[in-house]
Amino acid sequence: MSIISFWFFIFVGLMVAFYYVFPRRGRWFVLLIGSAFFIIAGSSWQLYLCFAAQVLLAYGGARLLYRNKKQSKWICRITVGAELAALVIVKENSFFIINANYLLSFLGKSEHLEYLNWVSPMAMSYYTLMLVSYVLDVHWGKIQPEKKPLRLLLYAGFFPQMVSGPIARYEETADALWQGHPFQYETFCFGVQRFLWGVFKKLVLAERLRIIVDTIYNGGSEGTWTPTGIYIWIGAIAYILQLYADFSGGMDIVLGTAQLFGVTLPENFRTPFFSTSMSELWRRWHITLGVWLKDYIMYPFLMSSTATKFRAFCQKHGGKKAAKAYPTYLGTLFVWLVCGFWHGGSYRWIFWGLATFMVIVGGLMLKPIFDHLKKFLHVNTQAESWTVLGQIRTFLLFALVCSVQPAESLLTALNMWRNSFVYNPWILVDGSLFQLGLDQPDFWVLVFGLIFMFIISKYQQRGSVRAMIAKQNLACRWILWIALFVAILVFGMYGEGYNPANFIYGGF
Amino acid sequence: MIKNEIYERLNKVFQDVFDDESIVVNENTTSADIEEWDSLEHINLVVAVESEFGMKFTLGETTSMKNVGEMVTIIANRATK
Numbered sequence: 286m287s288i289i290s291f292w293f294f295i296f297v298g299l300m301v302a303f304y305y306v307f308p309r310r311g312r313w314f315v316l317l318i319g320s321a322f323f324i325i326a327g328s329s330w331q332l333y334l335c336f337a338a339q340v341l342l343a344y345g346g347a348r349l350l351y352r353n354k355k356q357s358k359w360i361c362r363i364t365v366g367a368e369l370a371a372l373v374i375v376k377e378n379s380f381f382i383i384n385a386n387y388l389l390s391f392l393g394k395s396e397h398l399e400y401l402n403w404v405s406p407m408a409m410s411y412y413t414l415m416l417v418s419y420v421l422d423v424h425w426g427k428i429q430p431e432k433k434p435l436r437l438l439l440y441a442g443f444f445p446q447m448v449s450g451p452i453a454r455y456e457e458t459a460d461a462l463w464q465g466h467p468f469q470y471e472t473f474c475f476g477v478q479r480f481l482w483g484v485f486k487k488l489v490l491a492e493r494l495r496i497i498v499d500t501i502y503n504g505g506s507e508g509t510w511t512p513t514g515i516y517i518w519i520g521a522i523a524y525i526l527q528l529y530a531d532f533s534g535g536m537d538i539v540l541g542t543a544q545l546f547g548v549t550l551p552e553n554f555r556t557p558f559f560s561t562s563m564s565e566l567w568r569r570w571h572i573t574l575g576v577w578l579k580d581y582i583m584y585p586f587l588m589s590s591t592a593t594k595f596r597a598f599c600q601k602h603g604g605k606k607a608a609k610a611y612p613t614y615l616g617t618l619f620v621w622l623v624c625g626f627w628h629g630g631s632y633r634w635i636f637w638g639l640a641t642f643m644v645i646v647g648g649l650m651l652k653p654i655f656d657h658l659k660k661f662l663h664v665n666t667q668a669e670s671w672t673v674l675g676q677i678r679t680f681l682l683f684a685l686v687c688s689v690q691p692a693e694s695l696l697t698a699l700n701m702w703r704n705s706f707v708y709n710p711w712i713l714v715d716g717s718l719f720q721l722g723l724d725q726p727d728f729w730v731l732v733f734g735l736i737f738m739f740i741i742s743k744y745q746q747r748g749s750v751r752a753m754i755a756k757q758n759l760a761c762r763w764i765l766w767i768a769l770f771v772a773i774l775v776f777g778m779y780g781e782g783y784n785p786a787n788f789i790y791g792g793f
Numbered sequence: 794m795i796k797n798e799i800y801e802r803l804n805k806v807f808q809d810v811f812d813d814e815s816i817v818v819n820e821n822t823t824s825a826d827i828e829e830w831d832s833l834e835h836i837n838l839v840v841a842v843e844s845e846f847g848m849k850f851t852l853g854e855t856t857s858m859k860n861v862g863e864m865v866t867i868i869a870n871r872a873t874k
Contacts, residue, residue: 421852425851425852425853426853427857580856584836584855584856587836587840588836588839588850588852588855596840609837613836613837
């Protein structure tokens with residue numbers, strides 16, 4: 286059941302009705318049963334059992350390590366190892382099969398391993414990280430182990446987050462999901478409004494951008510065209526705008542749905558395209574994944590005995606600055622390798638992780654040189670124009686790095702980079718842009734829609750746009766929200782014979 | 794260990810890690826008060842404090858310390874030098 290389907294709207298409507306009709310003490314039960322139904326309807330009961338088994342493993346492991354302080358380290362390692370092994374084996378087995386086959390060919394063997402083509406439980410990449418964070422937090426004494434297994438089941442399997450997260454922490458959401466919330470008109474309205482905004486981003490913007498991206502990356506409708514020059518830049522920029530509208534739109538739907546039940550899930554975006562550096566962008570894009578990687582990969586590595594020895598080595602051979610910088614760079618490398626592999630077990634994703642790492646660390650290493658240059662050239666870094674320049678530079682760098690994502694393979698992506706230097710700026714004015722799958726009216730709907738999203742993002746930097754609208758007069762509020770609803774009905778890409786694509790991040 | 798002595802030694806560690814001789818911390822000092830104190834510098838700081846006082850913070854403590862006051866309480870309970 287897609288979260289932008291008619292059936293999902295009906296499902297959420299019924300869930301809301303049941304939730305508020307039930308006595309407050311039992312409202313968690315509605316969420317638990319509804320979530321189980323959502324997962325089973327979207328996959329199968331066998332896959333739901335796989336999910337429940339992982340929850341049970343985390344539950345048992347956390348309780349066991351809490352009781353056995355002496356063996357807690359090993360129980361934690363085994364539990365976390367089993368959770369991560371399940372994820373890697375079920376989701377990324379093709380990566381190992383491909384490499385095994387490369388090795389077999391290299392050794393001159395004619396045998397080849399068959400692909401398993403396993404179907405993974407819904408949102409496995411997301412809930413596994415949530416369960417790992419739960420076990421580690423218990424191990425590190427940050428939280429107490431859960432006594433009620435159903436509470437953990439609800440925390441890991443709350444239905445809105447079973448598509449593409451967010452990767453919530455146990456202490457953030459477990460209580461809020463378990464305790465029944467009274468109906469609050471304002472919270473409920475905010476939930477509906479956020480839901481609408483998410484549907485707008487997905488159906489009006491992301492779906493139109495997808496057509497342009499598919500045309501460029503698939504070589505036209507027949508796959509025979511080789512895009513060059515500006516086309517490739519348009520494809521790369523359209524892709525990250527699609528990714529943003531798709532992922533953040535999906536998150537708006539997820540967080541808006543949760544708000545209908547009075548539950549606040551953690552934010553995943555904070556206007557990322559206003560960042561002035563790549564590291565800042567990654568603190569504002571897919572925030573819950575970034576924080577997870579920092580807390581459970583970066584910090585444990587930097588505090589490990591290996592990092593301590595490496596730090597001492599750097600101190601001895603490179604001084605204080607090297608001792609501070611190089612262990613951090615090494616930790617950042619681990620983080621981006623894991624991040625790439627988490628997105629997809631293929632060299633294309635690992636390359637993407639490495640490219641992002643190089644941009645971030647390159648920026649850190651070159652910072653002293655740029656600082657000197659800025660001083661020498663008397664650049665006013667407080668000027669608005671300088672900030673905007675930094676934002677545009679970061680946006681283009683992000684587009685460049687992410688341009689490998691929609692390509693068929695790493696080789697295709699690298700070939701596209703090579704072809705991007707062809708000079709053909711006339712395509713911007715000779716009507717070629719209307720040959721990318723969107724006719725003129727659709728193209729202009731997209732352009733004005735993107736401008737609208739940009740304006741809203743500007744306002745979001747000042748605070749909640751819904752709260753700002755809520756302060757307006759009744760007529761103004763209703764006109765705005767009805768206009769958004771009508772815009773979705775008129776300009777949304779939906780209807781009979783049209784299937785909106787799955788959310789991109791749902792595939793990770 | 795007396796808390797005043799901890800603060801005195803802690804000031805030197807902060808000044809060294811953040812390359813700023815003017816830093817003076819108190820129990821309410823947080824990362825918001827020192828510009829360079831981001832999530833990565835936090836680890837460098839924790840490691841430097843561990844080395845200064847001959848003790849170890851757990852990962853849970855590292856990520857949940859809210860201010861210097863909480864850091865000092867942990868040091869006071871655990872420091873070996």
